Amino acid sequence: MAQIRRLVVDVLKPHEPPVLAFTQQVGDAESIAGINATLLELDKEVQNVKLTIEGEAIDYDAIEALIEDAGGTIHSVDQVVCGEYIVENAPTPQD
Amino acid sequence: MAQIRRLVVDVLKPHEPPVLAFTQQVGDAESIAGINATLLELDKEVQNVKLTIEGEAIDYDAIEALIEDAGGTIHSVDQVVCGEYIVENAPTPQD
Amino acid sequence: MAQIRRLVVDVLKPHEPPVLAFTQQVGDAESIAGINATLLELDKEVQNVKLTIEGEAIDYDAIEALIEDAGGTIHSVDQVVCGEYIVENAPTPQD
Amino acid sequence: MAQIRRLVVDVLKPHEPPVLAFTQQVGDAESIAGINATLLELDKEVQNVKLTIEGEAIDYDAIEALIEDAGGTIHSVDQVVCGEYIVENAPTPQD
Amino acid sequence: MAQIRRLVVDVLKPHEPPVLAFTQQVGDAESIAGINATLLELDKEVQNVKLTIEGEAIDYDAIEALIEDAGGTIHSVDQVVCGEYIVENAPTPQD
C-alpha cells in the first residue's frame, strides 16, 4: 500500500482542550514528523481547525483515534499525498 | 512514445471508498512516484477530486483501471507532461 | 538562425485522439525535451489545449505537422523564446 | 509530548508598555529562538498585535505568563506547529 | 533583554530634510546594518515614510533620537522582530 506523506484534514472540536494541547496530543502519533494546526473559525460552541500533517508513513487510523480522543471530529479529508516524495497540487485553469 | 511525467485528472467518485483509501489504491500503480489528491467539492452523492500524479513513465491505462476499480470516473484530463523533465505551463497574457 | 528554446501554442483539436495520446504524439518530435499540455476549455466539438514546449532547438515545422497529423490546428503562437537560455517575459506596468 | 516549533497568537494589550518593550519582554522567554510582533490594529484603548514565535521547544505557559505580566491577553491561538521541522499550512481549495 | 533584529516604523516628517538625507542621517545609527525608507504618501506639509531597519542589536532610543533630530515623528511601530534570526510574520486565515 502506498505510504501517506501528507494529510490535510478539516477538524471540528469543542473549545476544550484548547488548540495547543489538542495539536500536541495529535502530534504525539508515532507516524508523524510534523503537524501544523491553523485556526479557521471559532464560534461559541466549536472551533474549526485545519491540520496539515507530514510524515514518512502516516497512520490515519491512529491520527483519527487521537483526534477523537481529544474530542474532535474529522469533517473532511481535504488533501492526501502518497509516494516517494510530496507531490504538490499542480495549478490548472480549472482551479 | 514520449514518457508521461505528470498527469492531472479531475475525478468523480462516490463517498466510498473515502479519499484516503482511494488515493492509496490509485497510488499503488507501479508507474507512480507520487500522487496528490485534493478535494475540490463534495455533495450528497459524489466527491470531486483532483489528482496530480508524477512518475518517470506513468501508465495511464493502469491508473484509469485503478480509478475505476475504486468506483471513480475520470471526468477530464486537465494536464499532461511528457519528456525528459517536467515542463511547467508558461504564463501568457491569454491566460 | 537563432534556435528555438520554448514555444507556447494554443491548439484546437477534436475530442479524438484524447489529450493524453495527442500530447504523446506531439511529444515524439525529436527536437523536443519536454511538453506540457494544459486543457483550457472543452465543448461538444472541440478541445482547446495550450502547449508549452521546451528543447534545445525546437523544429516548429515538425511540431506543426505532428499536431495536424493528430487532427489539431494551431490557433495562435503565444510565446517564442530563442537564444542561449530561456528569457522570461519581464513584467511591466503595461501588462 | 510533541515539541512546539511555532506559535501564532493574537494578543490584545494596552498602549503601555509599547510594542517594542512588550516584544522584548516576551522575547526573553528562554524557550524562544525568535519572535515577530506585527501590529494589526490600534484604537484609543488597546493595541491588537499578532505574535509569530519560533523555537525548538516553545514553553507556552511561560510565554502566556510573560504576555500577561506585560499587561496583554491572548485573544486566540491562530497556529500551532509541532514536530521535527516546521510544517507549513498546505493551501487547499477550501481556503 | 532580547536583541532587536528588525524594526518597522511609520514616520511623519516635514519636506526638509528630503527622504535621502533623512535616511542617511537615521542610517548613521551605529546599531543599524541596513535601512529601507519607502515613501507612502506626501502632501503639502508632510511626508509619510515607512522605515524597515535591520541589525544585530538595534538601539531603538538612538534611532528615535535621530528621527526626531531630523524633524520626524514615529507615528507607529508596525513590526518588531527579536531573537537569534529574523522570524517572518506567518500568514494565517485571520489576516
Add this chain to the structure above:
Amino acid sequence: MAQIRRLVVDVLKPHEPPVLAFTQQVGDAESIAGINATLLELDKEVQNVKLTIEGEAIDYDAIEALIEDAGGTIHSVDQVVCGEYIVENAPTPQD
C-alpha cells in the same frame, strides 16, 4: 557608455512574417543572448508583440533595424536595464 543588459519593447507587426520567423530574425542580432516574444493582442491587420531581450551589450540600432526589416515598428520602449548585472524594477506603493 553603460552597456544595455535588458530591453523590453512593444512592437506592432503585420501578420507576415509570423511571430516565430519574426523572433528568429530579430534573435539573430549578434548582441543578443536570448529573446522572449510574447503575443499581447492580434486583430485582422496587426499583431502586438512584447519583446524581452537580454544580452551583455545589446545593440539597439541593430535590433531596431532587424525589427523594421521584418516589417515591425517599435511602438514603445517599456524597460531598459544597464550596468554590471540586471537590476529589477523595485516594487513601491506608487505602483
Add this chain to the structure above:
Amino acid sequence: MAQIRRLVVDVLKPHEPPVLAFTQQVGDAESIAGINATLLELDKEVQNVKLTIEGEAIDYDAIEALIEDAGGTIHSVDQVVCGEYIVENAPTPQD
C-alpha cells in the same frame, strides 16, 4: 554617512532623448552598478519613468545632475536603501 545602496526615483522627462539614451546617460554615473528604467506613462509632452538604481555608494547629486542634463526632473524619491546590504521593505498589514 551611510552609503546609498538603492535609489528609486520617479522622473518626468521630455520625449527626447528617448528612454534608451536617457538611461545610458544616467547609467554612466561612476557610482552606479546597475540601473533599471521602467516606463510608467507617456503623453504628448512628457514621459514618466521609474528608475531603480543600485550600487555600493550611490552619488545622488551626480545622478540628479545627469538626469537634469538629459532634460529630466526628479518628481519624487520613492525609496532609499542604505547600509551593508539591501534591506527590502517588509510587508505589514498597514500596506
